[in-house]
Amino acid sequence: MLVTLKEILSDASRRKYAVGMFDVSDLEMVRAVTEEAEALRAPVILAALCPDVEGARLAYWYALARLAAEKSPTPVCIHLDHANTLDQVKRAADIGFTSVMLDASASPYEENIRRSREVVEAVRARNISVEAELGHVGNGLVGSGESGESADDRLTEPDKVAEFVERTGVDALAVSIGTAHGIYVKAPKLDIPRLDRITAASDIPLVLHGGSGTPEDQLASAIAHGICKVNIFSELIVAWNTTLRDELAQVPHMAAWPAVLRQKPDAAMREVIRRKIRFFGSADRC
Ligand SMILES: [Zn+2]
Numbered sequence: 001m002l003v004t005l006k007e008i009l010s011d012a013s014r015r016k017y018a019v020g021m022f023d024v025s026d027l028e029m030v031r032a033v034t035e036e037a038e039a040l041r042a043p044v045i046l047a048a049l050c051p052d053v054e055g056a057r058l059a060y061w062y063a064l065a066r067l068a069a070e071k072s073p074t075p076v077c078i079h080l081d082h083a084n085t086l087d088q089v090k091r092a093a094d095i096g097f098t099s100v101m102l103d104a105s106a107s108p109y110e111e112n113i114r115r116s117r118e119v120v121e122a123v124r125a126r127n128i129s130v131e132a133e134l135g136h137v138g139n140g141l142v143g144s145g146e147s148g149e150s151a152d153d154r155l156t157e158p159d160k161v162a163e164f165v166e167r168t169g170v171d172a173l174a175v176s177i178g179t180a181h182g183i184y185v186k187a188p189k190l191d192i193p194r195l196d197r198i199t200a201a202s203d204i205p206l207v208l209h210g211g212s213g214t215p216e217d218q219l220a221s222a223i224a225h226g227i228c229k230v231n232i233f234s235e236l237i238v239a240w241n242t243t244l245r246d247e248l249a250q251v252p253h254m255a256a257w258p259a260v261l262r263q264k265p266d267a268a269m270r271e272v273i274r275r276k277i278r279f280f281g282s283a284d285r286c
Pocket residue numbers: 082137181209210231
């Protein structure tokens with residue numbers, strides 16, 4: 001069943017587990033996420049990254065996600081991940097997404113508030129949830145400092161959380177506590193005391209970007225200390241791409257049928273999804 005982000009995170013927040021958000025690009029990824037979540041009786045968030053829903057792609061992507069969400073007996077949220085512009089948000093809202101994130105985290109604080117508030121005002125009347133980011137989760141591929149944080153990271157300042165939530169009216173808040181997007185060049189070290197101060201500052205559901213590759217003991221700690229949505233993309237595509245490379249190396253010619261060629265890559269991706277859902281504690285919740 002199709003639900004909003006606010007709905008899907010309220011139970012997770014109360015019962016201290018995390019819902020997995022998986023960025024999906026095509027039909028088989030949509031099926032992999034929703035079918036594995038259904039088999040594990042887990043709520044799940046299907047997310048689109050902007051390059052996958054540009055132009056005419058949006059209608060195709062949404063039709064697949066909507067069909068999967070409606071077929072599923074377990075809760076599914078359809079979320080736009082890392083939008084850059086209000087226009088991208090409005091297109092997603094108009095077609096039926098139940099949640100959006102505009103990422104203004106690289107902007108100065110006041111501008112981040114203004115742009116996040118603008119999104120809330122644009123979609124609130126349609127019961128669409130809004131996620132914003134305070135602090136900035138950088139890219140793991142961009143060199144890393146002594147602490148393991150990436151060069152363009154800016155950690156969330158706990159003192160600003162209550163004001164940010166109040167002034168923007170957002171439903172979920174992505175925080176920067178030491179994770180990075182993409183592939184880590186060095187193991188991250190999450191700042192759990194900082195997360196505790198953020199949790200104490202507001203009741204808003206907290207989101208961890210850069211979940212891929214984050215050591216499981218640290219992820220477990222983050223979930224125990226208040227994170228209730230974890231975003232995964234890189235681990236899915238690394239599993240898929242690596243397996244596809246091995247498959248391609250074995251085919252005798254390049255006329256191999258795509259549906260057959262991708263069987264093992266899809267299975268590898270599904271294994272990552274199952275492992276994450278179980279690890280987040282969201283299996284057997286519905
Ligand atoms: Zn992210």
